[in-house]
Structure formats: structure tokens, C-alpha cells
Amino acid sequence: MFRIFHGWFDRYFGDEEALILAILLGVSLLIIVTMGAILAPVIASLIIAFLMQGMVERLRTWGMSHIASVSIAFVVLVSGLAASVLVLMPIIWQQAVKLVSEIPRMLTEWNQLLLLLPQKYPMLISAEQVDELIKSASGELGGMGQQLLSFSLTSLPMLVAALIYIVLVPILVFFFLKDSKQLVQWCSAFLPVERPVMSRIWREMNEQIANYVRGKVIEIIVVGVASYVAFAILGLNYALLLALAVGLSVVIPYIGAAVVTLPVAMIGVFQWGFGSEFFYLLMVYGIIQALDGNVLVPLLFSEAVNLHPVAIILAVLVFGGFWGFWGVFFAIPLATLVKAILNAWPIRAKVLQAEPCEA
Numbered sequence: 105m106f107r108i109f110h111g112w113f114d115r116y117f118g119d120e121e122a123l124i125l126a127i128l129l130g131v132s133l134l135i136i137v138t139m140g141a142i143l144a145p146v147i148a149s150l151i152i153a154f155l156m157q158g159m160v161e162r163l164r165t166w167g168m169s170h171i172a173s174v175s176i177a178f179v180v181l182v183s184g185l186a187a188s189v190l191v192l193m194p195i196i197w198q199q200a201v202k203l204v205s206e207i208p209r210m211l212t213e214w215n216q217l218l219l220l221l222p223q224k225y226p227m228l229i230s231a232e233q234v235d236e237l238i239k240s241a242s243g244e245l246g247g248m249g250q251q252l253l254s255f256s257l258t259s260l261p262m263l264v265a266a267l268i269y270i271v272l273v274p275i276l277v278f279f280f281l282k283d284s285k286q287l288v289q290w291c292s293a294f295l296p297v298e299r300p301v302m303s304r305i306w307r308e309m310n311e312q313i314a315n316y317v318r319g320k321v322i323e324i325i326v327v328g329v330a331s332y333v334a335f336a337i338l339g340l341n342y343a344l345l346l347a348l349a350v351g352l353s354v355v356i357p358y359i360g361a362a363v364v365t366l367p368v369a370m371i372g373v374f375q376w377g378f379g380s381e382f383f384y385l386l387m388v389y390g391i392i393q394a395l396d397g398n399v400l401v402p403l404l405f406s407e408a409v410n411l412h413p414v415a416i417i418l419a420v421l422v423f424g425g426f427w428g429f430w431g432v433f434f435a436i437p438l439a440t441l442v443k444a445i446l447n448a449w450p451i452r453a454k455v456l457q458a459e460p461c462e463a
Contacts, residue, residue, distance in 0.1 A: 124296060125449075145273055150280060152277050153276075153281050155318060155321060156177045156281060157281065159176075160174055161173075163177070174278065174282045178277070178278045181277060196344055196345055199342045200345055210374050214374075218234050219231075305441075305444050309444055313440070316436060316440075317437065322404060323354050323396070324351045324355070325351070327354055327392065332344055338381065339381075340372065341371060349364050350389075355433050361393055361397075372385045415439055420432055423435045
């Protein structure tokens with residue numbers, strides 16, 4: 105047994121670089137799992153700096169100095185945060201409060217619609233089943249109301265954390281962009297001088313993850329803006345709130361679009377009923393989803409690594425369970441990273457020595 109384990113270990117970890125790479129991966133995973141909440145501002149800053157590195161490089165190709173490029177990128181970041189906090193967030197908050205206040209009216213209309221089902225379709229559903237469904241839904245909504253109340257009572261620490269993010273993250277992003285080369289050189293000093301496998305994985309993942317993350321941010325913005333324009337033209341209530349949900353739904357492949365369809369359809373039904381406006385809403389929403397899946401995604405992610413849908417869903421579940429929203433957001437890049445590591449992992453081949461033949 106020990107000889108089998110020794111042979112397996114020597115095959116996959118006999119190379120010095122493979123052993124160091126395994127230790128680095130294990131330590132990184134341990135730090136993120138145990139100290140992820142503490143290091144969340146730093147991780148968020150690294151992600152944003154990674155996103156904005158392309159802007160800095162583009163400005164430098166136009167003849168600007170490094171510090172000028174970083175300063176312009178920093179101003180763009182701060183301006184975007186200010187616009188989100190001062191303009192978008194108040195509107196989204198007002199629409200969310202209005203939606204919560206109208207939930208009792210929506211429930212009353214929903215109950216009336218359900219009570220009509222036994223009269224129209226007595227062979228499919230009975231009045232007892234409708235009453236049970238209404239009681240079950242009322243219980244679930246009561247639990248959600250208690251959760252919202254407890255959330256409002258404990259929201260002060262979250263507001264303090266949000267203020268810390270708003271102040272600390274831009275500062276960290278500025279220094280990550282300004283001293284990126286020095287930080288990379290400092291980290292490289294702890295690695296082996298000869299590291300072909302690490303270099304291969306880094307080259308393969310650096311461009312792919314950068315393209316994926318930037319493309320995903322562009323997709324969120326484009327889908328969100330297109331949805332808001334369409335909802336506003338149709339006169340749909342809570343247009344900005346629903347457009348934000350539709351934009352963020354592209355973060356979760358396959359599942360997000362299916363989940364966000366329900367609130368969009370429900371708001372349309374409560375506002376217009378099953379009239380022509382409701383079917384126009386479904387048609388426009390379906391066109392947006394079709395253009396996103398068949399035009400925008402292939403255009404933005406043409407160089408993405410082809411992963412099986414089962415692998416993507418598994419990655420969303422696993423990494424989302426570990427790191428929440430960011431795990432879901434980076435599920436595909438992380439799955440691609442795992443695939444690149446497995447493909448590039450150095451394996452020491454066994455040397456078979458043939459026994460000398462007797463003369």
C-alpha cells in the first residue's frame with residue numbers, strides 16, 4: 105500500500121515545480137476560505153484593478169505616462185461609483201420600497217385569480233388544493249417578511265461595511281494599478297526561477313480571464329441598459345429594478361435567465377393582466393434574451409474555452425457555495441483555471457527497465 109502511494113506521489117508531485125504549485129494552490133484556497141470575509145475589500149480591489157488594467161494599457165499606447173493613465177482610470181472608477189451611489193441607488197431603493205408596499209395588493213389579486221381556477225378547470229384543480237396553496241404561500245411570505253424585518257434591524261453594520269468598501273476599495277485599486285509591476289515582481293521572487301508550468305498556466309489564464317471578466321461586465325451593462333430602455337418604453341412598473349435584475353442574471357449561466365423571467369412576467373401580469381401589453385413585454389424580453397445568447401455572447405466570448413454545460417453548472421454550484429456572488433461570477437474562469445492546471449500539470453513518467461535476457 106505504501107509503495108502504491110509512494111509511486112502515485114512521485115508520479116504527480118515528484119517534480120519540484122509541481123509540489124510548489126500544489127502548496128500554493130492549497131495555501132491560497134485555505135486563506136480564501138478562512139479569511140475571505142476579512143480580505144474581501146482586497147479581493148474586490150484586485151478584481152477591479154484587473155478589470156481596469158486594460159484601460160490603463162490602452163491609454164499608455166496613446167502616449168500617456170503610466171501615472172497619468174492610472175489617474176484617469178481612477179477618476180473613471182470614482183465617477184462611476186459616485187453615479188451609482190448618488191443616482192442609481194436612490195431610484196432602485198424607491199422602486200424596491202414601492203414594490204414591497206404593493207405586495208399585499210398583488211397577493212389579493214393573485215388569490216382572486218387562484219380562486220377562479222376550480223370554477224374554470226374543475227377536473228384539474230379543486231378548491232381544497234387552492235386553499236392549501238394559498239395557505240402555503242402566505243406562510244412562506246410571512247417568513248420572508250420576518251427576514252426583511254430582521255434585515256432592516258441589522259442593516260447598520262452592513263451600511264458601515266458598504267462605507268468601508270466605498271472609501272477603501274478605490275484607494276487600493278489606485279495603488280494596485282500604480283505599482284502592479286512591483287507587486288508582480290515581489291510575488292515572483294518567492295517562486296522558482298525555472299517555472300515553465302506556472303508560466304504556461306499564467307499566460308493561458310491571464311488573457312482568458314481578463315477577456316471573460318471584461319466581457320461579462322460589458323454584457324451586464326448592455327443587457328441591463330437594453331432591458332431598461334425596453335421596459336421604460338413599454339411603461340412597465342419598476343423598470344430600473346427589473347432591468348438591474350435582468351442584467352445581473354447573465355452572471356449565472358443557464359439558470360439566471362430562467363429565474364429572472366418569473367418576476368418580469370409577474371409584474372407584467374399584475375400591471376396589465378393577460379392583455380396585448382403583457383404579450384408585447386414577453387416578446388421584447390424574449391428578443392433581448394435571444395440577442396444576448398446568440399449575438400452578444402459569441403461576440404464577447406469568442407476566445408473563451410469551451411466547457412461542457414454540466415461542468416459550468418457544477419462550477420457555479422461549487423464556487424458559488426464557497427464564495428457567494430464572486431464565486432458565481434468567476435465560476436467559468438475558475439473552471440477554466442482548473443482545466444488549465446490539469447492539462448499543464450507535470451507528470452513524471454515511469455521508467456521501465458527491462459530485465460536482461462539470459463543468453
